[in-house]
Amino acid sequence: xxxxxxxxxxxxxxxxxxxxxxxxxxxxxxxxxxxxxxxxxxxxxxxxxxxxxxxxxxxxxxxxxxxxxxxxxxxxxxxxxxxxxxxxxxxxxxxxxxxxxxxxxxxxxxxxxxxxxxxxxxxxxxxxxxxxxxxxxxxxxxxxxxxxxxxxxxxxxxxxxxxxxxxxxxxxxxxxxxxxxxxxxxxxxxxxxxxxxxxxxxxxxxxxxxxxxxxxxxxxxxxxxxxxxxxxxxxxxxxxxxxxxxxxxxxxxxxxxxxxxxxxxxxxxxxxxxxxxxxxxxxxxxxxxxxxxxxxxxxxxxxxxxxxxxxxxxxxxxxxxxxxxxxxxxx
Amino acid sequence: xxxxxxxxxxxxxxxxxxxxxxxxxxxxxxxxxxxxxxxxxxxxxxxxxxxxxxxxxxxxxxxxxxxxxxxxxxxxxxxxxxxxxxxxxxxxxxxxxxxxxxxxxxxxxxxxxxxxxxxxxxxxxxxxxxxxxxxxxxxxxxxxxxxxxxxxxxxxxxxxxxxxxxxxxxxxxxxxxxxxxxxxxxxxxxxxxxxxxxxxxxxxxxxxxxxxxxxxxxxxxxxxxxxxxxxxxxxxxxxxxxxxxxxxxxxxxxxxxxxxxxxxxxxxxxxxxxxxxxxxxxxxx
Numbered sequence: 062x063x064x065x066x067x068x069x070x071x072x073x074x075x076x077x078x079x080x081x082x083x084x085x086x087x088x089x090x091x092x093x094x095x096x097x098x099x100x101x102x103x104x105x106x107x108x109x110x111x112x113x114x115x116x117x118x119x120x121x122x123x124x125x126x127x128x129x130x131x132x133x134x135x136x137x138x139x140x141x142x143x144x145x146x147x148x149x150x151x152x153x154x155x156x157x158x159x160x161x162x163x164x165x166x167x168x169x170x171x172x173x174x175x176x177x178x179x180x181x182x183x184x185x186x187x188x189x190x191x192x193x194x195x196x197x198x199x200x201x202x203x204x205x206x207x208x209x210x211x212x213x214x215x216x217x218x219x220x221x222x223x224x225x226x227x228x229x230x231x232x233x234x235x236x237x238x239x240x241x242x243x244x245x246x247x248x249x250x251x252x253x254x255x256x257x258x259x260x261x262x263x264x265x266x267x268x269x270x271x272x273x274x275x276x277x278x279x280x281x282x283x284x285x286x287x288x289x290x291x292x293x294x295x296x297x298x299x300x301x302x303x304x305x306x307x308x309x310x311x312x313x314x315x316x317x318x319x320x321x322x323x324x325x326x327x328x329x330x331x332x333x334x335x336x337x338x339x340x341x342x343x344x345x346x347x348x349x350x351x352x353x354x355x356x357x358x359x360x361x362x363x364x365x366x367x368x369x370x371x372x373x374x375x376x377x378x379x380x381x382x383x384x385x386x387x388x389x390x391x392x
Numbered sequence: 393x394x395x396x397x398x399x400x401x402x403x404x405x406x407x408x409x410x411x412x413x414x415x416x417x418x419x420x421x422x423x424x425x426x427x428x429x430x431x432x433x434x435x436x437x438x439x440x441x442x443x444x445x446x447x448x449x450x451x452x453x454x455x456x457x458x459x460x461x462x463x464x465x466x467x468x469x470x471x472x473x474x475x476x477x478x479x480x481x482x483x484x485x486x487x488x489x490x491x492x493x494x495x496x497x498x499x500x501x502x503x504x505x506x507x508x509x510x511x512x513x514x515x516x517x518x519x520x521x522x523x524x525x526x527x528x529x530x531x532x533x534x535x536x537x538x539x540x541x542x543x544x545x546x547x548x549x550x551x552x553x554x555x556x557x558x559x560x561x562x563x564x565x566x567x568x569x570x571x572x573x574x575x576x577x578x579x580x581x582x583x584x585x586x587x588x589x590x591x592x593x594x595x596x597x598x599x600x601x602x603x604x605x606x607x608x609x610x611x612x613x614x615x616x617x618x619x620x621x622x623x624x625x626x627x628x629x630x631x632x633x634x635x636x637x638x639x640x641x642x643x644x645x646x647x648x649x650x651x652x653x654x655x656x657x658x659x660x661x662x663x664x665x666x667x668x669x670x671x672x673x674x675x676x677x
């Protein structure tokens with residue numbers, strides 16, 4: 062033990078068999094080291110009276126003769142911002158019996174900082190002067206549920222103007238937007254609403270509950286959406302439209318006959334009819350190199366061998382002997 | 393040029409493309425780029441105007457393939473696996489050097505358009521199950537081969553819309569052809585046909601979007617006259633008459649065979665390495 066060591070409080074040396082308290086690099090007599098109770102005043106002068114920890118970098122706050130570390134001083138005495146809940150250090154805005162950071166004290170409508178431009182209190186909330194004027198003038202709508210102004214589309218529900226986002230669909234629980242619909246006092250998203258009410262079968266004119274089919278700009282019971290010719294339901298198979306009527310593939314082929322030679326399906330979109338056959342415009346290709354032969358504006362250029370189309374380039378690679386024979390036959 | 397092929401295969405692999413088009417690139421050996429056969433999503437493969445002599449049996453690995461075009465190559469053989477391609481709808485083997493079709497060639501489950509024009513196929517080249525194609529085939533092009541007979545059991549090809557047998561050596565038209573009622577296009581010009589069966593009258597190969605050719609055949613005079621006139625409907629109406637029935641019966645009973653001499657030795661597809669193509673003889677009884 063260092064014989065020159067003295068107690069931090071009374072500055073007296075220690076006895077030979079005396080207990081020494083060592084804390085934070087400093088030493089005390091057992092009787093001199095008091096941590097709580099009325100003896101707090103005799104704590105070493107460089108510790109916080111609240112947490113008894115020495116000050117970091119000698120930095121402390123003094124309040125009514127007592128010294129506090131920065132954290133405890135803020136916790137005990139610093140004002141709390143009503144906007145963000147954090148301590149306010151530096152400039153404190155006192156307004157509406159509360160404290161604020163200068164940049165937390167904003168107009169609830171347009172969010173401009175109000176510290177230097179003044180504010181108007183309305184319904185317990187701060188507004189800037191222009192916004193207040195709009196509200197008083199009635200040009201800005203207010204949500205009757207949260208009292209905040211409504212930017213964008215509003216919803217009228219039970220005779221009150223409200224934000225749509227306060228409500229969820231009664232069916233799928235999805236948050237609603239202004240396009241939702243009311244039915245028997247409940248709000249529904251469009252999708253659920255359509256599924257519940259607006260679907261009327263195009264064939265039997267009765268509402269559709271459960272599965273429905275959208276086709277020909279109408280909705281149908283799955284069992285009522287049938288081929289106009291054979292009257293069999295499509296049951297998920299592809300249908301083909303002609304003059305507002307739907308046909309199954311077989312009947313379409315039989316009735317109208319415009320079936321693409323390559324894909325063997327009724328032609329969709331533009332078609333090319335040459336060489337005693339019909340093709341979808343995308344399927345009218347050179348039989349050798351698979352390049353497209355027809356342009357969408359018409360004007361297909363092709364050579365003919367056995368009534369199959371070839372581009373000029375490929376046809377020139379056909380043996381001369383064969384081309385000569387083909388020419389002779391066509392003459 | 394396997395480099396071009398390798399590049400295209402890598403490109404298709406990276407970009408997950410479903411089509412490869414390599415026309416006139418001088419490709420001779422597909423087996424040099426085995427990566428081609430792991431492109432399970434490939435739906436279209438167009439390799440026309442190349443120098444391919446052999447198709448590797450791995451072709452069957454391209455299980456999504458719907459369209460295979462080998463127009464104008466040097467193919468002499470086909471692997472028997474080719475007919476297991478489950479989705480193949482169009483197979484173009486025109487302008488090759490095929491002398492026969494592999495075993496089981498008829499087992500394609502979805503083949504609709506088959507082009508075998510300008511090869512060295514003879515009547516015995518058909519595989520035993522070729523008839524099975526009748527369940528799916530819509531168009532069969534076999535012009536410019538050396539067939540002496542129609543494909544076997546032609547009546548089983550009930551979906552057939554197009555049948556081209558131009559420039560073969562066919563002598564006899566089977567009466568079963570009358571059962572191919574969907575037939576719209578029938579080309580039999582440039583053969584050795586003298587008469588057509590009475591059942592032929594049932595076919596609807598005249599009218600809009602239909603075509604029928606029978607020119608350049610040693611036809612009986614009464615038929616030749618109608619064909620020359622060019623009105624297909626009058627020709628078919630004639631086939632249904634009692635007059636033609638008698639002519640046809642008399643023809644079957646006893647006819648002097650007639651042939652038109654043709655020299656096909658100049659065909660490019662005769663240059664085969666493996667097979668010897670016998671000079672075609674027209675039999676006379």
